[in-house]
Structures are given as structure tokens and as C-alpha cells.
Amino acid sequence: MSSAAPQAVNPATLPTYDDLSYQRFLHDHLIPNTPFLLSPRWTERWGARREWTRPHSRQSGLLASLDEEDMCRLLSDVAPRNPPSSHSKQPSLPVTSQDQTSFATPPSLPNFAALTAYGEQIVPVADTTQREFSEFARDERPLREVLELWESGEGRTLYVKDWHLVAELGGGANARGVYEPPACFLDDWLSPPFEVLTSSSASTADFRFTYTGPAGTFTPLHSDVYGSYSWSANIVGRKLWWLFPPGTEPRDKHDELLFDVRNVKALKVLQEEGEVIFVPSGWHHQVLNLDFCISINHNFFSSxxxxxxxxxxxxxxxxxxxxxxxxxxxxxxxxxxxxxxxxxxxxxxxxxxxxxxxxxxxxxxxxxxxxxxxxxxxxxxxxxxxxxxxxxxxxxxxxxxxxxxxxxxxxxxxxxxxxxxxxxxxxxxxxxx
Structure with missing residues (x-):
């Protein structure tokens, strides 16, 4: 297992599960190191899904989704679900009529009022127009300042990344009021779910993150820390993932990873609101917010x-x-x-x-x-x-x-x-x- 050979992934076989036993997870995905999705059924009772969302309405400006023409182009070759989940069905791909393009299932919008409860937490903020080596330039500021920019229609390139929300809440019941990891992911050797961690230790000892940012913000191509797995749940909005099995990640003539792979053939996955994606160990990936998004992510590994x-x-x-x-x-x-x-x-x-x-x-x-x-x-x-x-x-x-x-x-x-x-x-x- 220590040297992963490049592997082919048939997009027609990307599973989406309403139910998933640990043994099936272990033998079909954890050991073979293959991706899958969990349907919105797994997150429907989370406090975050209830409190951080508000109903969709036609929006412009900061809260708008990507341009529909761009959306159609980006989603033209996403992986179908096999078998489709009874909750997710197939991805909500664009439906085109003579006059317009639309989506059958519009996403929710962020409830900024609910997020102000965490307004004094200091969060990392990336400016997705300012590249800095293999990432974006970052600073740290109170979440409140970012929310105020977004509410005023500004800060459309700002992306709150690697926010240690659980550690800031002190773990325990406070964290469980926001979300609880799916049972199949609880064998977590990096940061056991909801272990009490203080904010002072969060930067080095905690691998549970919250991300939030407008449509068009993205995370460039990378693989996860320590060769770990990750899972990521969409609370608000939809994301598009480019996934590359180990050994197939695209590089330039200097053998450096490409920064942006939007024009590179990959396993492309549309992650719907409420869904959870499992990213296997060593798989490089890039992630684009198609709408204003809020997501919760854990890096983890086990034996x-x-x-x-x-x-x-x-x-x-x-x-x-x-x-x-x-x-x-x-x-x-x-x-x-x-x-x-x-x-x-x-x-x-x-x-x-x-x-x-x-x-x-x-x-x-x-x-x-x-x-x-x-x-x-x-x-x-x-x-x-x-x-x-x-x-x-x-x-x-x-x-x-x-x-x-x-x-x-x-x-x-x-x-x-x-x-x-x-x-x-x-x-x-x-x-x-």
C-alpha cells in the first residue's frame, strides 16, 4: 500500500450512498483507495444545515452562482452516479430550453445572521486573485469583518479557508450542535471527532475545517496533508471537484504541479448541497465553488x-x-x-x-x-x-x-x-x- 500505482477510475461507477456500512466502506473504498459520495440524508439533521442556510431566491452580485454559460461548460463532462442515490438522483445538471438554461434544484443561500455567532473568531482568509507559490496569499481577521464585506457586496474574491471552528467551540456538545461526522469516518487518527481542543492548539493539532466563500473562489490543485484521506460536506451551495488518482496528477515541464486544472481531463464530480465526498489518500484535487458555498471538511487517516x-x-x-x-x-x-x-x-x-x-x-x-x-x-x-x-x-x-x-x-x-x-x-x- 505504500507505493500507489496510477489507477484508472471509470466515472460511470462513482457511487452515491444513502446507507453505507463500515465493512463496505472499508473493503470497497478505504483499502482500495477509491472515492464516493454520501447523499444529503447523512447531513439533513445537522444544525448547520438548519441554521446556516436560507431559501434560494434569484440573486445577483455576490450571492449569484457562476454564469450559466460557464456552468454548462464546466459541467458538460461530470461523472454520473452509479447507482444514483434516491436522495441525490443524478447530479442537477443544467436543463437547456430555447430561451434559457436553468437548474432543477437551486442551491440555498448562506444565512449570514447565523454565522455572526462566530463573528469574533479569527479566521484565515485567502484572496483568490493573489497567488503565492502553490496557494493564495492569506491573512487573518475576525470572521465578522469578512461577513460585513460580503453583506455589503464586496470581497467577492475572499475565501475563508481552514477555519478551526470545532476547536474554537471547545468540542463536545457545542460542536455536535453544528454537525456530527458520518459514522464510517469516526476511526480518525489525526483529530478524533469532537475531542476537546483549545483554539491555541488548533493550528497544529486539529484537522477539522470550515470553508466559506463566493462563487468562483477555489482551492488550487493539491493533495491532503500527510497523505491523509478527507471528507467534505456541502452545507450551502455546490462544488465542482477535479480528482486525479496517485501518479496521474498533471505537472508542467519543470515537474511542478499545475496550479489550475480546469482545462485538464480528470474525474470531475459535481457535489450537490448536503452531499459528502470522500477523497482518497494521495489523490490530488482542485475544488471550485459554483455558488456561494459553506462546507465542513475533515482530514483523517486510520490503520x-x-x-x-x-x-x-x-x-x-x-x-x-x-x-x-x-x-x-x-x-x-x-x-x-x-x-x-x-x-x-x-x-x-x-x-x-x-x-x-x-x-x-x-x-x-x-x-x-x-x-x-x-x-x-x-x-x-x-x-x-x-x-x-x-x-x-x-x-x-x-x-x-x-x-x-x-x-x-x-x-x-x-x-x-x-x-x-x-x-x-x-x-x-x-x-x-
Whole structure:
């Protein structure tokens, strides 16, 4: 599982589920690493669906959807649903008559009055006209300021992204009043659902986000943090997704990811209001708001994707090695052949520590942090046994990553990480039949 080969996806087989058991999710999507949609049935009781929406009315300006001609062009080759959900049917594609183009199911509009309850929360705001490397330029400001701009018809290129709403609410009942993750996604090793987290820890420890912005705002092509999965629920409006299986993502002549793939052939998915999309590990994707949108997103991983997450961290480690290779001769010259009491060569030990520190800054965690995450989720699983793989399967997935790590120099050179990985190995031995 650690090296995903490019895979073909037949758009005619993209499923949309009214009901989905964990076992079907595990065997049809989690392990094979394939996308799907959950119908609006899964979100219809969420507080956010009741309180953050107001009925559709013909709008112009900021709250309008994309131009209908653009909409028809963008949606001409979206993936059909097979089988279509009884709640979603087929996507609400444009219906064209002699005089006009319209949609059978118009989206809701955002209820800005309800969102003012969170107005003092400080949120990241991207300006989608100002590119900054592989993303958009961002600043931070109170949500209230952004809502005021939108209510006045301004700020049409501003997109609130990666807003840590759940952490700001303090988790627990306050968060459940907004939404509850679908049961199949509760085996979450990154940020267990509604664990109490303070806003001060949100930027580094929380992977549950809210997004909101006008039609036309978008997220450029990317893959998710740590090689994780993600799920995203539309509360208001519709989104268009461009999905690329691992190894098929489009790159330019310099081997850099394309920023905007609107003219590239892809698996295109129209996500309706109320629907939830599952994005598999390592799948690059771009997302466009067709209407004014509000969505809720979780990045997560669990034992089946651990080999992929390990591979992503190993790739980041290799990039760190290449990035500071010129430092190594200086370390060797300074420390020479000195041997530490534990048998490690001093220069190797320092080099490994320097790399691990850079890895933590670059990727968000180093090897000790990675194995600590694995250990903690093994010891205290985030969900019951009916919503996670069987113990022997968990052991298999973890051992796949563990054996690769034990074959690496870091196993020998980073004693703190080795100690935690050894705890993982001991625990796994108890899971095996």
C-alpha cells in the first residue's frame, strides 16, 4: 500500500450512498483507495444545515452562482452516479430550453445572521486573485469583518479557508450542535471527532475545517496533508471537484504541479448541497465553488492508510536530505570519527537530529511524533471495534510501516523515536492471533 500505482477510475461507477456500512466502506473504498459520495440524508439533521442556510431566491452580485454559460461548460463532462442515490438522483445538471438554461434544484443561500455567532473568531482568509507559490496569499481577521464585506457586496474574491471552528467551540456538545461526522469516518487518527481542543492548539493539532466563500473562489490543485484521506460536506451551495488518482496528477515541464486544472481531463464530480465526498489518500484535487458555498471538511487517516502516510513522511524526509546536503560535510569535518557511548557515530547522530528537526518543521511532525500518533491511537482507539478494522488487520497495516522504518537509518540513529516505535511493536504483538 505504500507505493500507489496510477489507477484508472471509470466515472460511470462513482457511487452515491444513502446507507453505507463500515465493512463496505472499508473493503470497497478505504483499502482500495477509491472515492464516493454520501447523499444529503447523512447531513439533513445537522444544525448547520438548519441554521446556516436560507431559501434560494434569484440573486445577483455576490450571492449569484457562476454564469450559466460557464456552468454548462464546466459541467458538460461530470461523472454520473452509479447507482444514483434516491436522495441525490443524478447530479442537477443544467436543463437547456430555447430561451434559457436553468437548474432543477437551486442551491440555498448562506444565512449570514447565523454565522455572526462566530463573528469574533479569527479566521484565515485567502484572496483568490493573489497567488503565492502553490496557494493564495492569506491573512487573518475576525470572521465578522469578512461577513460585513460580503453583506455589503464586496470581497467577492475572499475565501475563508481552514477555519478551526470545532476547536474554537471547545468540542463536545457545542460542536455536535453544528454537525456530527458520518459514522464510517469516526476511526480518525489525526483529530478524533469532537475531542476537546483549545483554539491555541488548533493550528497544529486539529484537522477539522470550515470553508466559506463566493462563487468562483477555489482551492488550487493539491493533495491532503500527510497523505491523509478527507471528507467534505456541502452545507450551502455546490462544488465542482477535479480528482486525479496517485501518479496521474498533471505537472508542467519543470515537474511542478499545475496550479489550475480546469482545462485538464480528470474525474470531475459535481457535489450537490448536503452531499459528502470522500477523497482518497494521495489523490490530488482542485475544488471550485459554483455558488456561494459553506462546507465542513475533515482530514483523517486510520490503520489502512498508515503505509501511505509513512511513505509520504519518508518522501518529505528525502526532500529534507536533498535540501541541506551541503551541511553534511561540515558536520563530518567538525565531529570526525568520534563515537558516542551508545555506539553511534557522532556525526551520524547529529545529522539525523538535524534532519528530523527540519522534517518536523517542514512536514508538521518528525519520526517520534509519527510513532507517538500511532501508539496513542492503538492504545486508545477513537471508536468502537465495529467501526474500525479487525485487530489482526490493524496489526498488518501497522507492521507494514514499522518494518520499513526498522530498515531505515533513523531506527538506529534516533533513540527517542525508536523507543516509541518499540512500544508500537510490543502493542502490535498483542493484537496478532
Amino acid at each position: 489502512p492508510t498508515l503505509p501511505r502516510v509513512y511513505a509520504a513522511l519518508r518522501s518529505s524526509h528525502d526532500s529534507c536530505v536533498a535540501g541541506i546536503a551541503d551541511v553534511l560535510p561540515d558536520i563530518k569535518a567538525r565531529l570526525g570519527d568520534t563515537v558516542l557511548p551508545d555506539g553511534r557515530t557522532a556525526w551520524e547522530a547529529e545529522w539525523a537530529e538535524v534532519l528530523d528537526g527540519l522534517l518536523e518543521r517542514d512536514a508538521g511532525w518528525g519520526w517520534e511524533g509519527f510513532w507517538t500518533c500511532v501508539r496513542d491511537n492503538l492504545v486508545n482507539p477513537p471508536t468502537g471495534s465495529n467501526l474500525r478494522p479487525a485487530d489482526d488487520d490493524v496489526a498488518h497495516f501497522v507492521c507494514t510501516a514499522l518494518e520499513q522504518y526498522k530498515a531505515s537509518p533513523e531506527w538506529r540513529l534516533l533513540p527517542a523515536a525508536r523507543a516509541v516505535a518499540t512500544e508500537v511493536e510490543t502493542f502490535i504483538l498483542g493484537l496478532k492471533p
